[in-house]
Amino acid sequence: MNDTMSDKKNMLQTDDFEKMFLPGLAIDAVILGFHENSLKILLLEYENTNLFALPGGFIKKDENLNDAAMRTLQDRTSLKNIYLEQFYVFGDIERYDPRPLQTIMAGKGLTYVKDHFLLKRFLTVGYYALVDYTKATPIPDMLSDKCDWHDLDNLPPLMLDHKQIIAKALETLRTDLDQKLIGFNLMPENFTMADLQSLYETVLGEKLLRTSFQRKMLNLKILKRVDKKYTGAAHKAPYLYTFIKK
Amino acid sequence: MNDTMSDKKNMLQTDDFEKMFLPGLAIDAVILGFHENSLKILLLEYENTNLFALPGGFIKKDENLNDAAMRTLQDRTSLKNIYLEQFYVFGDIERYDPRPLQTIMAGKGLTYVKDHFLLKRFLTVGYYALVDYTKATPIPDMLSDKCDWHDLDNLPPLMLDHKQIIAKALETLRTDLDQKLIGFNLMPENFTMADLQSLYETVLGEKLLRTSFQRKMLNLKILKRVDKKYTGAAHKAPYLYTFIKK
Numbered sequence: 001m002n003d004t005m006s007d008k009k010n011m012l013q014t015d016d017f018e019k020m021f022l023p024g025l026a027i028d029a030v031i032l033g034f035h036e037n038s039l040k041i042l043l044l045e046y047e048n049t050n051l052f053a054l055p056g057g058f059i060k061k062d063e064n065l066n067d068a069a070m071r072t073l074q075d076r077t078s079l080k081n082i083y084l085e086q087f088y089v090f091g092d093i094e095r096y097d098p099r100p101l102q103t104i105m106a107g108k109g110l111t112y113v114k115d116h117f118l119l120k121r122f123l124t125v126g127y128y129a130l131v132d133y134t135k136a137t138p139i140p141d142m143l144s145d146k147c148d149w150h151d152l153d154n155l156p157p158l159m160l161d162h163k164q165i166i167a168k169a170l171e172t173l174r175t176d177l178d179q180k181l182i183g184f185n186l187m188p189e190n191f192t193m194a195d196l197q198s199l200y201e202t203v204l205g206e207k208l209l210r211t212s213f214q215r216k217m218l219n220l221k222i223l224k225r226v227d228k229k230y231t232g233a234a235h236k237a238p239y240l241y242t243f244i245k246k
Numbered sequence: 247m248n249d250t251m252s253d254k255k256n257m258l259q260t261d262d263f264e265k266m267f268l269p270g271l272a273i274d275a276v277i278l279g280f281h282e283n284s285l286k287i288l289l290l291e292y293e294n295t296n297l298f299a300l301p302g303g304f305i306k307k308d309e310n311l312n313d314a315a316m317r318t319l320q321d322r323t324s325l326k327n328i329y330l331e332q333f334y335v336f337g338d339i340e341r342y343d344p345r346p347l348q349t350i351m352a353g354k355g356l357t358y359v360k361d362h363f364l365l366k367r368f369l370t371v372g373y374y375a376l377v378d379y380t381k382a383t384p385i386p387d388m389l390s391d392k393c394d395w396h397d398l399d400n401l402p403p404l405m406l407d408h409k410q411i412i413a414k415a416l417e418t419l420r421t422d423l424d425q426k427l428i429g430f431n432l433m434p435e436n437f438t439m440a441d442l443q444s445l446y447e448t449v450l451g452e453k454l455l456r457t458s459f460q461r462k463m464l465n466l467k468i469l470k471r472v473d474k475k476y477t478g479a480a481h482k483a484p485y486l487y488t489f490i491k492k
Contacts, residue, residue: 024268025369065337065369089335089371091311123271123311125335179421 017117021058026124027065028056028162029073029084030169033133033149034186037202040133040149041166043156044076047145048107051100053159054166055147056124069127077147078139083183084127087172088165091123095161104143128169130184130203174204178220182243190226190240193217263363267304272370273311274302274408275319275330276415279379279395280432283448286379286395287412288323289402293391294353297346299405300412301393302370315373323393324385329429330373333418334411337369341407350389374415376430376449420450424466428489436472436486439463 031042043052057072059065069084098119105112112119133149140147150156152170155163173180177200181187187195197213217223226240277288289298303318305311315330344365351358358365379395386393396402398416401409419426423446427433433441443459463469472486 022270022367022369025271059337059369061367062339064339065335068337086335089311089332091305091314091371093308093310121268121307123268123305125337175425 014113014116014118017058020060021117022061023117024120024122026056026058026122027069027072028054028090028124028126028165029069030054030087030126030128030166031073031077031079031082031136032128032130032152032169032173033136034130034199034202035132035134037198039152039202041152041155042077042079042136042138043148043150043158044140044144045146045148045156046104046107046143049103050157051103051159052150052156052162053100054162065125069125073127076141076144078141079131079136082129082131082136083185084129085180085183086125087128088126088168089123090126090161090165090168092161093121095124096121097160100159124165126165126169128173130173130180130186132186177203182222187243190242192238192240194238196241260359260362260364263304266306267363268307269363270366270368272302272304272368273315273318274300274336274370274372274411275315276300276333276372276374276412277319277323277325277328277382278374278376278398278415278419279382280376280445280448281378281380283444285398285448287398287401288325288382288384289394289396289404290322290386290390291392291394291402292350292353292389295349296403297349297405298396298402298408299346300408311371315371319373322387322390324387325377325382328375328377328382329431330375331426331429332371333374334372334414335369336372336407336411336414338407339367341370342367343406346405370411372411372415374419376419376426376432378432423449428468433489436488438484438486440484442487 029042033040033042042055044055045052055073055076057068057075059068063071066084066086069086070082073082073084074080101118102112105118138147138149152166155166158166186199193210193214196217197208197210200213201208222244223241224244226242228237228240275288279286279288288301290301291298301319301322303314303321305314309317312330312332315332316328319328319330320326347364348358351364384393384395398412401412404412432445439456439460442463443454443456446459447454468490469487470490472488474483474486
């Protein structure tokens with residue numbers, strides 16, 4: 001056995017998990033990616049298992065929950081500085097199923113004890129974010145084969161209840177987009193009303209009427225029109241907007 | 247020692263908690279009560295401690311999280327059939343403080359072991375509801391002295407971070423009231439626009455303009471005007487509305 005295998009084996013000892021992490025509670029991150037009319041989601045694929053999953057992890061005993069969400073996302077995907085928002089705790093009994101983790105462990109050629117930390121019932125706190133996927137290049141961690149953007153309307157088979165977690169995140173995003181728009185930091189400094197409408201249409205999955213969309217956005221009182229620069233084509237160019245800083 | 251003391255002592259044995267409940271995760275319920283321009287909150291007071299707290303509890307090992315929220319509320323206050331909504335998980339390290347529970351145990355004349363289930367770090371899932379407080383009469387459980395409605399603007403000293411939990415619940419309610427209005431089942435079958443405005447003004451803590459409030463509510467497409475009954479005074483009476491059932 002080489003050193004790397006031995007490290008991996010140590011990492012999966014149940015005692016190590018029990019010393020380091022809070023029991024029974026996980027974090028899963030739904031990282032949605034938007035760019036030019038398409039919406040994607042970040043998924044990990046585990047080695048030798050054909051299992052796809054949301055990037056997730058556990059909370060250290062001396063760590064704030066929200067910090068753990070940031071850290072696990074970075075540990076598992078190398079993505080940093082992403083504005084994560086809690087949206088729901090998934091805590092139904094029926095989500096408990098130790099088999100996928102047994103498969104992952106077996107995929108690594110590891111034997112496991114019956115009451116291993118990872119095989120007990122877990123509740124999971126769902127976090128979500130919306131980023132520009134062309135600006136966020138994920139890197140898989142040592143547990144996963146791949147870490148890639150997938151089309152939302154063509155998902156591979158997912159672990160446990162991760163499909164429901166994604167559906168709930170998307171529902172939350174659609175409801176909360178007006179309020180979270182600035183926080184997601186997704187638009188450039190200046191943008192047109194058409195840029196913004198394209199984002200909304202992609203997230204909502206439906207076409208919107210230009211006039212009523214514009215009225216609604218202006219009523220939110222979060223947009224400021226930017227003075228046009230003096231250029232020959234200026235009178236033909238659409239208005240540019242920026243977010244009002246609080 | 248009489249039988250009741252002995253029962254209570256058994257109930258606080260750490261082994262019993264560990265067998266029955268998931269470790270490290272609690273539930274706290276922010277039950278807001280509305281009636282005629284006033285907003286109240288339901289608090290428990292613990293015996294012999296002068297400590298006030300939100301009604302809360304733990305999740306059984308074979309119980310869904312959302313069911314646990316309903317059950318703990320009923321166990322601790324006798325309130326049933328209340329529409330509870332998850333709103334946030336409070337998981338900062340700094341909320342961890344075993345002293346209030348040591349005080350509660352001491353108030354009962356109980357000694358405790360150092361690593362008792364109740365004295366470890368807890369994260370808590372916050373749930374909230376909005377009810378008519380004249381229709382919800384709470385009854386304290388065996389752990390608490392009192393279970394009463396308190397004015398939101400005159401709160402007693404609260405345990406741990408319960409004041410912040412209430413503030414966050416109120417912030418969520420204010421943001422989400424449009425969407426949760428029907429679910430809270432707070433209005434009578436038929437109501438006037440003034441009744442609805444009174445609810446909003448009380449929750450938001452500010453006066454609203456009648457015309458813009460009416461326009462906003464009608465734009466939500468959740469209200470249906472009820473045909474007036476033929477009475478002598480009908481032409482003077484305000485319109486009645488009802489919620490559109492989905």
